[in-house]
Amino acid sequence: MKVTFPHMGTIDLVLSDLFDRTGLEYIIPPRTSERTLQLGLRYSPEFACLPLKITLGNFIEALEAGADTLLMAGGVGPCRFGYYAEVQKCILKEAGYDFDMIILEPPAMGWKLFIDTLRLLAPGKSIRQIWRIIKTGFRKARAIDELEKYVLKYRAYEVKRGDMTKAYKKALEIIKPAITDEEITEAREEAFSILEGVEKDLGRPCLKVGIIGEFYLLLEPFANFGIEEYLGNMGISLERSVYLSDWISPSSKNLIMGISDQEVAQAARPYLNHFVGGEGLPSVGHTVIYAKEGFDGVIHLFPFTCMPDTIAKSILPKVSRDYDIPVISFVIDEQTGRAGLITRLEAFIDLLASRRKQKSKLHKEHDVLVNPRFGVDVTLSNSERGLA
Amino acid sequence: MNATVGIPQALLFYKYYPLWETFLKELGVDIVVSNPTTKKIVNSGTSLAENELCLPVKIFFGHLVDLKDRVDAIFVPRVVSVERGTYTCPKFLGLPDLARSLDTQLPKILDPVFNSRLGRKRFYESIFDFGKQFTKSKFRIWRAWMAGVSAQKAYQKKLLAGATPIEAIADEQVSTNNGDLKIGLAGHPYNVHDPYINLNLIKKLKKWGVSVATEEMIPPKILEHEANRLPKRLFWSYEREVVGAAFHWMRNKSVDGIIYILSFACGQDSLIQVLLESEAKKRKSVPLMSLVIDEHSGEAGMITRVEAFIDMLRWRAV
Numbered sequence A: 001m002k003v004t005f006p007h008m009g010t011i012d013l014v015l016s017d018l019f020d021r022t023g024l025e026y027i028i029p030p031r032t033s034e035r036t037l038q039l040g041l042r043y044s045p046e047f048a049c050l051p052l053k054i055t056l057g058n059f060i061e062a063l064e065a066g067a068d069t070l071l072m073a074g075g076v077g078p079c080r081f082g083y084y085a086e087v088q089k090c091i092l093k094e095a096g097y098d099f100d101m102i103i104l105e106p107p108a109m110g111w112k113l114f115i116d117t118l119r120l121l122a123p124g125k126s127i128r129q130i131w132r133i134i135k136t137g138f139r140k141a142r143a144i145d146e147l148e149k150y151v152l153k154y155r156a157y158e159v160k161r162g163d164m165t166k167a168y169k170k171a172l173e174i175i176k177p178a179i180t181d182e183e184i185t186e187a188r189e190e191a192f193s194i195l196e197g198v199e200k201d202l203g204r205p206c207l208k209v210g211i212i213g214e215f216y217l218l219l220e221p222f223a224n225f226g227i228e229e230y231l232g233n234m235g236i237s238l239e240r241s242v243y244l245s246d247w248i249s250p251s252s253k254n255l256i257m258g259i260s261d262q263e264v265a266q267a268a269r270p271y272l273n274h275f276v277g278g279e280g281l282p283s284v285g286h287t288v289i290y291a292k293e294g295f296d297g298v299i300h301l302f303p304f305t306c307m308p309d310t311i312a313k314s315i316l317p318k319v320s321r322d323y324d325i326p327v328i329s330f331v332i333d334e335q336t337g338r339a340g341l342i343t344r345l346e347a348f349i350d351l352l353a354s355r356r357k358q359k360s361k362l363h364k365e366h367d368v369l370v371n372p373r374f375g376v377d378v379t380l381s382n383s384e385r386g387l388a
Numbered sequence B: 001m002n003a004t005v006g007i008p009q010a011l012l013f014y015k016y017y018p019l020w021e022t023f024l025k026e027l028g029v030d031i032v033v034s035n036p037t038t039k040k041i042v043n044s045g046t047s048l049a050e051n052e053l054c055l056p057v058k059i060f061f062g063h064l065v066d067l068k069d070r071v072d073a074i075f076v077p078r079v080v081s082v083e084r085g086t087y088t089c090p091k092f093l094g095l096p097d098l099a100r101s102l103d104t105q106l107p108k109i110l111d112p113v114f115n116s117r118l119g120r121k122r123f124y125e126s127i128f129d130f131g132k133q134f135t136k137s138k139f140r141i142w143r144a145w146m147a148g149v150s151a152q153k154a155y156q157k158k159l160l161a162g163a164t165p166i167e168a169i170a171d172e173q174v175s176t177n178n179g180d181l182k183i184g185l186a187g188h189p190y191n192v193h194d195p196y197i198n199l200n201l202i203k204k205l206k207k208w209g210v211s212v213a214t215e216e217m218i219p220p221k222i223l224e225h226e227a228n229r230l231p232k233r234l235f236w237s238y239e240r241e242v243v244g245a246a247f248h249w250m251r252n253k254s255v256d257g258i259i260y261i262l263s264f265a266c267g268q269d270s271l272i273q274v275l276l277e278s279e280a281k282k283r284k285s286v287p288l289m290s291l292v293i294d295e296h297s298g299e300a301g302m303i304t305r306v307e308a309f310i311d312m313l314r315w316r317a318v
């Protein structure tokens, strides 16, 4: 059995680590590329959301590379994700591929099923052993997420452009081979010292922007056009509403992101009083929280036809008005081009910068410089509200 | 004078109007139903809605606008789940919030929560909670609800006997339905039964000598049973009914063809379409045609496609 799984940000690091521990043979699909997308599109239903299409492409490329078992998460709704695996199986079988599929359904569908599936993924291991493997796996996944969170926040402050991105790569390389709990702790410290060693100018008045939206789009750089790295390079400090280990973990605490599901729901309540699947509720809640914390703006990313975040998009203009915080929504599908996205993004950043400038005039603070490394100053003529 | 409460003639109206109407009336309010969907309603809804929303929700917004100056409140329940272990559509879970966030002045939104996932007790608690604003008497609320339930049962009986929701609600005579060909219309009830959305498909089919079957004419037990043939239980109730009906027709060949009406940008429809088309291919018993509808669907194009489908079915029958 050669198992494979779709890409989603750093999930390949987390899963390959787990399978190394359980002793399962696996194939990591080629990094998601234009080819992946095109393969996925060939077989996908037109109105499926982008994550289904891209991950279908991952599966096809992995099958080409010799995988024979596909691993996919399941779910109990109400967002489509929970039925993805079934539909992908149906599509690929019809296209003539031969494979087995393991669907990891959440315990909400029954503990027995859940544990049986885990046993399949960890042949010959006892429940206790599996439990320990998962625990250590989580520890590592969290360490990786912590690094990412740090990079998102501090890339904007690096003195030499590109340093942080390079350091991040190095840090990941250090953490990858860590096996035992002690090794993970040690590697984490070492990795952090590399990130902290990047020369920064913390006095620089950077814009602070929150990124919210659908989890796959937030986590997978191919799908979001590497927007975070781009913004960081522009000199914008970021915080994000979803991290991989928070998303996988059944706990509602969100250790990495730092705000519990309950707090997020509480913040969203005046605008959205019920969860609607996916990240619909968190998208609204986080916007409120970012606004209260004084962020300069919020960027909302989600796939076309995504139901939960379409609901959020309908509600966000009201939040934006009430809290006077610019929010821009990007609806992404296979036709979205990077150039168009960047143009809109730049206009949005200009707007944020001019708002900050106005505010700092009132408070006699520093002016903000966007992209100080290139010496590009901001055009301040943008008076349009940041509503898309 | 009684307060007037508006009920939009859209979305779940087609499923639950008799229940809602009776329940609210028994609680002592007057009911105003919005006008049937028109171009004006569609336009006012579309102009308020985010572009990415599905057409049925946009149209729902139009019905809110249609009601807003005529009523004291509008009834927009949050229908989370109608049977254990399933959901409705995410948009129904957030519907009252979507309504409130519209950039227009609306009357008060009445949004009781219907959620069967939480068990009977919590379900009724939320009904009492809602009823409290009309009467202090729990007994009266209970009676109103039970009256609603029996109205709903009577309604479903009429549907089973072949009335369309519009006919059953208006207590009209059931239009004749015996052509030489029979087509099953699969899809969400608001797509199948709102004549504006589907460009009057039911009437047209009947005019062309085609009789029409819909999911409402199939007993729920059968729908349930058929939908259970999917490898994984679908967690959306209404989609289970859509799949159940289509599978039923494919299996017992009680129709000559199936037209599946789906909304552009509807999440559920995008997946259901795969399941239905794959089943149709496997069984090769009953031809299936998918008809995608959005605000730009042109009548001419649709008629051509449906006519071609019917011609094909008649050829097969020869």
Ligand code: SF4
Pocket (backbone or CB within 6 Å): A049, A050, A051, A079, A080, A081, A214, A215, A216, A277, A278, A279, A303, A305, A306, A307, A308, A309, B267
């Ligand atoms: S959250 Fe949205 S994009 Fe993601 S799987 Fe669900 S419907 Fe699709």
Ligand code: SF4
Pocket (backbone or CB within 6 Å): A307, B054, B055, B056, B057, B089, B090, B091, B092, B188, B263, B265, B266, B267, B268, B269
């Ligand atoms: S089920 Fe589909 S068509 Fe109906 S409201 Fe939900 S998204 Fe729209």
